[in-house]
Amino acid sequence: MESLLTLVQLELYKIVTKPRSFIGFAAITAIVLLVQFALYIDGKTYWEFVTQSLEQTFTINGTIFNGNLVCFIILQMLLVQMPLMIALVTGDLISGESATGTIRLIATKPVSRAQILLAKYIAGAIYTVLIILWLGLIAYGLSLLIFGHGDLIVLKSDGMVILRDADVAWRFVAAFFVAFLSLMVVGTFSLMLSCFTDNSIGPIIITMAVIILFTIIGTFDIPIFDRIKPFLFTTHMIVWRNIFDNPIPKEQILQSVIILILHIAGFLGISFYHFTRKDIQN
Amino acid sequence: MKTPIITALLAISISASAQSPKQILAQVNEKFGKVNDYSANIHLQFDLPSIHLDPIDGKVFFKKPAKFRIKTKGIVFLPKQNPYYSLSALADTNSYTAVYTGEEKIGTVNAVILQVLPNGGENDLILGKFWIDKVNRVVLRSQLTTKSSGTILLDNSYGANSMIAYALPDQMTVTVDMAKFKVPKMISADINNKSTHTANESKKGTGVIKLSYSAYSINKKLPDSVFTEEVK
Numbered sequence: 386m387e388s389l390l391t392l393v394q395l396e397l398y399k400i401v402t403k404p405r406s407f408i409g410f411a412a413i414t415a416i417v418l419l420v421q422f423a424l425y426i427d428g429k430t431y432w433e434f435v436t437q438s439l440e441q442t443f444t445i446n447g448t449i450f451n452g453n454l455v456c457f458i459i460l461q462m463l464l465v466q467m468p469l470m471i472a473l474v475t476g477d478l479i480s481g482e483s484a485t486g487t488i489r490l491i492a493t494k495p496v497s498r499a500q501i502l503l504a505k506y507i508a509g510a511i512y513t514v515l516i517i518l519w520l521g522l523i524a525y526g527l528s529l530l531i532f533g534h535g536d537l538i539v540l541k542s543d544g545m546v547i548l549r550d551a552d553v554a555w556r557f558v559a560a561f562f563v564a565f566l567s568l569m570v571v572g573t574f575s576l577m578l579s580c581f582t583d584n585s586i587g588p589i590i591i592t593m594a595v596i597i598l599f600t601i602i603g604t605f606d607i608p609i610f611d612r613i614k615p616f617l618f619t620t621h622m623i624v625w626r627n628i629f630d631n632p633i634p635k636e637q638i639l640q641s642v643i644i645l646i647l648h649i650a651g652f653l654g655i656s657f658y659h660f661t662r663k664d665i666q667n
Numbered sequence: 668m669k670t671p672i673i674t675a676l677l678a679i680s681i682s683a684s685a686q687s688p689k690q691i692l693a694q695v696n697e698k699f700g701k702v703n704d705y706s707a708n709i710h711l712q713f714d715l716p717s718i719h720l721d722p723i724d725g726k727v728f729f730k731k732p733a734k735f736r737i738k739t740k741g742i743v744f745l746p747k748q749n750p751y752y753s754l755s756a757l758a759d760t761n762s763y764t765a766v767y768t769g770e771e772k773i774g775t776v777n778a779v780i781l782q783v784l785p786n787g788g789e790n791d792l793i794l795g796k797f798w799i800d801k802v803n804r805v806v807l808r809s810q811l812t813t814k815s816s817g818t819i820l821l822d823n824s825y826g827a828n829s830m831i832a833y834a835l836p837d838q839m840t841v842t843v844d845m846a847k848f849k850v851p852k853m854i855s856a857d858i859n860n861k862s863t864h865t866a867n868e869s870k871k872g873t874g875v876i877k878l879s880y881s882a883y884s885i886n887k888k889l890p891d892s893v894f895t896e897e898v899k
Contacts, residue, residue, distance in 0.1 A: 438846060439718075439744070439845075441846075442746075442747070442816060442817075442843055442844075442845045442846075442874070443744040443745060443746065443747065443843075443845075443874075444744075444745045444746070444747055445742065445743075445744055445745075446737065446739065446742065446743045446744075446745055447739065447741055447742030447743060448742075449742060535741075535742070536741040536742040538742065543717055544717030544718055544719070545717065545718045545719070546718075546719045547718070547719065547720045547721070547741075547742050548721075549721055549723070549741050550740075550741060552721075631719050631721070
C-alpha cells in the first residue's frame with residue numbers, strides 16, 4: 386500500500402513536470418474567459434434570438450441571463466472538447482515511458498506491474514478530478530460572481546425547461562460528477578491504447594479520432610446510426626444534460642452511468658491484462 | 668314564503684334584461700372604478716406547450732389607470748396585456764359599441780353575454796366578448812381579439828379570497844394561442860434527444876397561465892416606485 390502511494394506521488398510529479406499537463410488548464414481557462422467575456426458583452430442579443438418567438442406572445446419577467454445559464458452554455462461547449470485534453474495526459478502515461486525507455490527501468494523495481502499501472506491510473510484520475518474542479522471553479526463560481534444568480538433556462542430541441550435557482554446547484558454538482566465519469570472513460574480508453582504502443586502520439590490521436598467519429602454518428606438523425614448510438618460511449622457521456630431535465634429521467638441517467646462505469650472497467654481490465662503480460666522490449 | 672323570493676329573482680332578471688349593454692358594462696366598471704390601487708400575494712401556475720415552468724409565488728401591484736406589475740424572484744411568462752386591460756378598455760363607454768348577444772351559465776352562475784366593438788381603428792382591441800355575472804355584475808369570462816397578441820381568453824373566479832365588491836377575482840386563468848417552442852438541435856446542443864414530432868403535427872398550441880390572488884390590500888396609496896424598482 387505504501388509503495389503504491391509512493392508510486393502515485395511519483396506519477397503525479399511526472400504529470401506536473403510535463404508542460405502538456407497544463408495545456409488542458411490553459412485551454413479551459415482561455416475558453417471559459419472568452420465565452421464569459423462574449424456573453425457579458427453580447428449575451429442578451431444572442432438570447433433574444435432564441436426567445437423572440439415566445440416574446441411575440443408573452444412578456445418574460447426575471448433575470449434570464451445569469452451565472453447559471455452562462456455556466457450551462459459553457460458546459461455544453463466544453464464537455465465535448467474536454468476529453469481531448471484528458472487524452473493528452475492519460476494517452477502518454479505508459480507509451481511515453483515506453484518511448485523514452487524508462488518503463489523497463491520502472492519494471493525492474495520491486496513493485497508489480499499491476500501496481501505500476503494502478504498508480505498511473507490513479508494519478509490520471511486525480512488529474513481528471515483537478516481539471517473538473519478547475520472547470521467548476523471558473524465556469525460555475527466565476528459566472529455566478531460576474532452574472533449573478535437566477536433561474537436556469539435549459540433549451541431542448543423540442544422545448545424548454547426552466548429550473549428554479551434553488552434547484553440548480555445540486556444539478557451542477559451531479560453534472561460535474563457525470564462529467565468526471567465521462568472523462569474517466571476517455572482517460573481509461575487512452576490509457577488502454579497507451580499500453581499497446583511505444584509512442585504517445587498514437588493513443589492521443591486514436592482517442593481524438595474515435596471521439597470525433599462517435600460524436601458525428603451521435604449528431605445525425607439517420608436510422609442506421611440510431612441502432613449504433615446506444616453502443617457508443619459518447620452517447621452516454623452527454624447524459625449530464627439530462628440531469629437538467631424536469632422531471633429527471635432517472636432510469637436513463639442511471640443506465641448511462643452504469644454503461645460508463647462498465648466501459649471504465651472494461652478498458653481498465655484490458656489494460657491490466659495486456660500490461661501485466663506485455664513483453665517490454667524498449 | 669316562496670312568493671317573495673320568486674318575485675325578487677324575477678325582478679333581478681327583468682332588470683338585467685331591461686338594462687342596455689352599456690349600462691351593464693358601466694355597473695361592472697363602477698365596482699372596479701373604486702380601486703385606485705391594490706397589492707396582493709400571487710401564485711402563478713403555467714401550462715405551456717413544450718415549456719416546463721414550475722409554479723412560483725410573488726406579489727402583484729396595480730395602480731390606476733393601467734400600471735400593473737407582478738414581482739417574483741424567478742422567471743415567469745406573462746400575457747402581454749395586463750389582466751385589467753379589458754376593464755380599462757371599457758371605462759370610456761363612448762369609445763365602443765356594445766351588443767347583447769345572449770345568456771349562458773358559467774359553472775353555476777348565470778351570465779349575460781355582451782360583445783364590444785371599439786369605435787376607433789387605432790385601438791389594439793379588435794373585438795371583445797364578455798360574460799358578466801347577472802347578479803354581482805362582475806366579468807366571469809372575457810374573450811379578447813387583439814392586434815398585438817391574437818385571441819386571449821380570460822376566466823375569472825370569485826371565491827373566498829376574492830374582493831367581489833371591487834370586481835377583483837381570486838383566480839384568473841389566461842388562455843392564449845401560441846406557437847410551439849422549437850429550436851434547432853445545433854443551437855440547443857441537445858444531441859441525444861430523439862425528435863418525436865411528425866410532419867402533420869400542429870405547430871400551434873394553447874398556453875394556460877393561472878394566477879391565484881390572496882391577501883388583497885386595496886387603496887393604500889401605492890408609490891409609483893413599486894412599478895419600476897428592481898426585484899431583490
